[in-house]
Amino acid sequence: MSSSGYQVPTHKTAHPFMFEEIIKGSRFIARIAFTPSVDQAKSFVKHFNVTEPEATHHCWAYVVGNPSSTTLIACSDDGEPSGTAGMPMLNVLKHAAIGDITAVVTRYYGGTKLGTGGLARAYGGSVKQALEQLETSQRIFTEKFEIHCAYDLQKQIEYLINEVQGEILDIQFTNQVSLQLEVPRDNITQLQLSLEAYINKQQLQLNKL
Template sequence: MSYPIPAETLETTLEIKKSLFHACAGYAPDREAAMTIIEQCKQRYPDARHHCWAYLLGDPNSPTSAAMNDDGEPSGTAGKPILNVLQHKGIGDIIVVVSRYFGGIKLGAGGLVRAYSGATQQSLEQLAIKKRIARQRYRVECDFKHEQYLRLWLEQHNAVVRGCDYAQGAILDIAIPASKLAELDNLLASLSNSRRLSH
């Protein structure tokens, strides 16, 4: 399953009636990663009055998880508008944190909704995105003499080596795009003592 994800962590600032809205958009493949980005924003803007956020995990068309937080702003004026923008952008595994510095002029509920939506929108318009490549995990066994060649081939075919055990030969723990599986099997068949193991 492939879908667009953030290719970077990006920060933008929106000023509305002297209030500053610092929006930080980033890649969050799971809840822990999202919480880490929220903490980083709190450390970057320790004296901001609010750190409101929303995230969308998994495929944006059928997310595995979504959450939001108003962080002290009136209910429904911050987290929900951020999440609404995320839900219409078609980007998965994403979090947006908006840190607000109050400028002395009250914006009212409608103004807050527009401000948090606007800050999120501005950030996502500038955010670089890339395609998430769905990979399947396998274990591959090969002779020591073929290990470097195999690692190079995997790297060139968008696969990731997650680990390696050594026994009679090398056993690589890999994650490979499903579309490359037949090519991998053909390669292994051509190398002595090499095969794909069930995971």
């Protein structure tokens, strides 16, 4: 996995992705959203407790941060037998290698008990089926820099920035050209190498912001 990013859901908390199924009369509604902080994950969970208090359970799990390294993970059975809801959901999220994600599965009891194994399959399965349809995007980590150079170098420097998938945020024109830019973390070394000759000749200054 790239050190500069990882996959995250495209759906925000205001419009989460939703998957619904009926299992032995019980209605299971899985909702999944992008939650880049623990506070946002908790707020997303709380929303359903407030808006759907008549539901039997709102079980949840979240993975905040890079899924390959984060310790910001948690889950809850919300009254279901211990280990039958939150943990199966969390295991599915962890194996999906998607970060900054919260899943809430709401259950409306339909009158038939599913047993511990049935509950685990229902909650974990709802999340798994939702993830199979979920749209994701790459969350890229970047660093910001400032470049000062002569006017006659501007076009060449802009070309080199574009080559490393950098984005120019601002340009100021004084006695020289000053560019503020943002570069994917994985491409910083490539940028530094491409500018090295200009820096050595004192034709350019590169500063990290």
